[in-house]
Amino acid sequence: MAQFDLSDAEWLVIEPLLPKKGRGPARRDDRLILNGIFYILRTGTPRSGWVKKGELAESIGRSRGSRTSKVHAAVGQKGRPIRLAISGGHVHDSKLMPDFLDWEVPPLAIVADKVYSSHKIREAIADEGALAVIPSKSNTKKQIPHDKNLYAMRNIVERFFCKMKDMRRLATRFEKKGANFLNMIFLFSIRCWIS
Numbered sequence: 001m002a003q004f005d006l007s008d009a010e011w012l013v014i015e016p017l018l019p020k021k022g023r024g025p026a027r028r029d030d031r032l033i034l035n036g037i038f039y040i041l042r043t044g045t046p047r048s049g050w051v052k053k054g055e056l057a058e059s060i061g062r063s064r065g066s067r068t069s070k071v072h073a074a075v076g077q078k079g080r081p082i083r084l085a086i087s088g089g090h091v092h093d094s095k096l097m098p099d100f101l102d103w104e105v106p107p108l109a110i111v112a113d114k115v116y117s118s119h120k121i122r123e124a125i126a127d128e129g130a131l132a133v134i135p136s137k138s139n140t141k142k143q144i145p146h147d148k149n150l151y152a153m154r155n156i157v158e159r160f161f162c163k164m165k166d167m168r169r170l171a172t173r174f175e176k177k178g179a180n181f182l183n184m185i186f187l188f189s190i191r192c193w194i195s
Contacts, residue, residue: 004042005035013194038191041169041184069173071164071185074100079156079163081189086182097121101128109133111154117144164188 006014011031018030068089074082085099093115100110101124109131112121117134122144125132133150136143165171167188175181 002035002039004038006031006038007195010191010194014190037187041167041187043168069178069181071161071170072096072100073157073160075157075160077153077156079160080193081160084182084185084189086178086185094118094121097124101125103128103130106130109150111151111157113154160192163192 014034015030021027070087070089070091070093072085072087072093074084076082083100085096087096093113097116106129110125110128111133114135114137117136117140122132122134131147131150133146134144135146135151164185167184169175170181170184170188173181175184
């Protein structure tokens with residue numbers, strides 16, 4: 001078994017979820033294919049250049065002269081991703097906050113960075129029935145207190161991003177299409193959930 005291959009325990013979780021063999025030519029070994037996908041996810045394979053046409057539609061933005069993308073994530077207490085989104089590097093983080101609200105079962109608290117400290121976002125979180133644990137920006141006239149112990153748990157999402165950046169293909173975004181990039185992030189997330 002190679003370094004990044006699925007363990008036997010991980011394979012036992014994934015195998016029943018795969019489609020059964022159907023009509024047509026016989027498929028290759030599913031485990032071998034998935035191991036190849038995870039290998040590419042971890043090591044990356046260089047692509048030649050970026051396409052400029054339709055960059056905004058593919059969640060590619062310009063930030064300080066280069067093309068960039070941002071990954072936005074909501075994770076649970078164990079650091080497993082619950083919601084994911086991507087945007088261009090020039091898009092302010094708070095613009096994607098509506099994608100991370102409207103929960104079927106609202107969380108008790110939403111811990112977020114200072115970027116999300118606007119009154120509008122705090123109100124939306126309160127409307128969800130959750131506690132907003134967000135420090136105020138230093139230049140805010142009216143500082144809103146927050147629970148420092150709960151805020152310390154924000155490192156859980158930071159650890160998720162650290163693990164994600166170990167995947168070279170995600171850290172450097174080899175995918176040109178936004179949908180393909182997001183799908184690679186979903187594959188990484190599946191690995192987080194089953195390990």
